[in-house]
Amino acid sequence: MNILSQIGSYFILLSKVFAKPEKKSVYYKQIVKEIQSLGINSIGIVIIISAFMGAVITLQTAYNTENPLLPKYLIGLGCRDSMMLEFSSTMIALILAGKVGSNIASELGTMRVSEQIDALEIMGVNSASYLILPKIIAALFFNPILTAISIIVGVTGGWIAVIATGVVSSEYFIIGIQYAFIPYYITYAMVKTVFFAFIITSVSSFHGYFASGGSIEVGRASTKAVVYSSIVILIFNVILTQLLLS
Amino acid sequence: MIEAINISKSFGKLKVLDDVSVKFDPGKTNLVIGQSGSGKTVLLKSLIGLIDPDQGKILYDDIVFSDLAFKEKKKIRQKVGMMFQGGALFDSATVIENVMYPLDMFTTDSYDEKLDRAHFCLERVNIENAGHLFPAEISGGMQKRVALARAIALNPKYLFCDEPNSGLDPKTAILIDALIQEITREFNITTVVNTHDMNSVMEIGEKVVFIFKGKKCWEGTRNEILDSDNHDLNDFVFANSLAKHIKNKT
Numbered sequence: 001m002n003i004l005s006q007i008g009s010y011f012i013l014l015s016k017v018f019a020k021p022e023k024k025s026v027y028y029k030q031i032v033k034e035i036q037s038l039g040i041n042s043i044g045i046v047i048i049i050s051a052f053m054g055a056v057i058t059l060q061t062a063y064n065t066e067n068p069l070l071p072k073y074l075i076g077l078g079c080r081d082s083m084m085l086e087f088s089s090t091m092i093a094l095i096l097a098g099k100v101g102s103n104i105a106s107e108l109g110t111m112r113v114s115e116q117i118d119a120l121e122i123m124g125v126n127s128a129s130y131l132i133l134p135k136i137i138a139a140l141f142f143n144p145i146l147t148a149i150s151i152i153v154g155v156t157g158g159w160i161a162v163i164a165t166g167v168v169s170s171e172y173f174i175i176g177i178q179y180a181f182i183p184y185y186i187t188y189a190m191v192k193t194v195f196f197a198f199i200i201t202s203v204s205s206f207h208g209y210f211a212s213g214g215s216i217e218v219g220r221a222s223t224k225a226v227v228y229s230s231i232v233i234l235i236f237n238v239i240l241t242q243l244l245l246s
Numbered sequence: 247m248i249e250a251i252n253i254s255k256s257f258g259k260l261k262v263l264d265d266v267s268v269k270f271d272p273g274k275t276n277l278v279i280g281q282s283g284s285g286k287t288v289l290l291k292s293l294i295g296l297i298d299p300d301q302g303k304i305l306y307d308d309i310v311f312s313d314l315a316f317k318e319k320k321k322i323r324q325k326v327g328m329m330f331q332g333g334a335l336f337d338s339a340t341v342i343e344n345v346m347y348p349l350d351m352f353t354t355d356s357y358d359e360k361l362d363r364a365h366f367c368l369e370r371v372n373i374e375n376a377g378h379l380f381p382a383e384i385s386g387g388m389q390k391r392v393a394l395a396r397a398i399a400l401n402p403k404y405l406f407c408d409e410p411n412s413g414l415d416p417k418t419a420i421l422i423d424a425l426i427q428e429i430t431r432e433f434n435i436t437t438v439v440n441t442h443d444m445n446s447v448m449e450i451g452e453k454v455v456f457i458f459k460g461k462k463c464w465e466g467t468r469n470e471i472l473d474s475d476n477h478d479l480n481d482f483v484f485a486n487s488l489a490k491h492i493k494n495k496t
Contacts, residue, residue, distance in 0.1 A: 026350055115334040122294055122406075123348050124323035 010206050016128035030134035039142030050150040054157030057082045062167035075168050076176020079158035088150035089189040093196035097229040101204035105225035108208025109218035132205040143197035144190050188244050203229045253302035262288045264460040272436045275450045280457035286440045327397030329407040333389035335381040342377035348400045367395040387418040405437040423449045
């Protein structure tokens, strides 16, 4: 019953979030601010994680395909497809659920317990829309860029690992990343990214917006935001994969 | 004028407000006093629509606020200024941005006009030089003044202050009280102040409403309060030993 009530509250909140904005110029400024806070500030972590994961995927593929019957270009191909199909969309989304999700929930939770949200409501501002909509729009716009960066950096990381360790020649790796390229995989990755961006921002905002009490509750809301966002991302990962790749 | 008629509110089995009816006069500083947990914050939040009462009506100048649709409530709320207990200033914005916020949202003024108005409000509360600072960089007393400046930015018709003196030293508290009263008179605002500070009552309480265990227990002026024979009110007013001592002497 509690879960149903939470889901109901989530959709009621969304209906407030997507109400007509009071003043578009103010919202525009907020969106730019959120792109900086949620998107641009995440580029660093995405680059670091993607580079190392690309390198590890390449090395693991190389050590697991040490068979003369298997073509050498398989290592590059494995790295490219792993990054595109799963890592850059789903794994980065899970990492962002931790970084961005906890940030959103703690920001909104603190605003709630320090009565800043009440102050907005009393002024006649639709606080849900003013605070949450710019975050959703910023993430929907910028997360696909983060995914693209992750794919490029991941494959580059794999290539650097190949050069550094010599598990396969650089030429074979480059042939592999060009071999049997399916452009639809990009679409698949981007569609997933957009869904996950919405899940991260909306679920985290929900937990932060309805936080009550003090700092302990804000901490709990932040933890819940990460856990629930991650679970919903994993569920939708299965559903979207079946719908998009079947 | 703001009027509450037969307001009741319960949280679970706990009845926090029980059939409270009260009128707040325009152009006056109306004080709601009572012990912590007596229901005065719930009454204030019911008056401004942050809490929906289980029963009763809230009227703003004879318009039934509690029956209005969201859009119509918004119009009235834009005439309301609120000073929260903790200030409720936006952490990520500077003092001047905090004061300009309602102007940004609800006026079509140019940037310079909004800036001028924000500076005027900050001057009015005597902190014209703190505009560039963030809320975390200023003292509690200054935060309250900024909250008051933001509350009056849109020339409100109604001003609500929730425990404006909490956490302040007596001298700063008196300054805040004096500011609230001056602004109330200067702009002819209907002001409702929630407090349990007897200094405030004696300084600015033009009309005083005493809430006890969720019920309106007494109503009068600050001059009448000392002569009241209401037992619960006397217990509250003369709670500390200094007040008891003075009462016994007189």
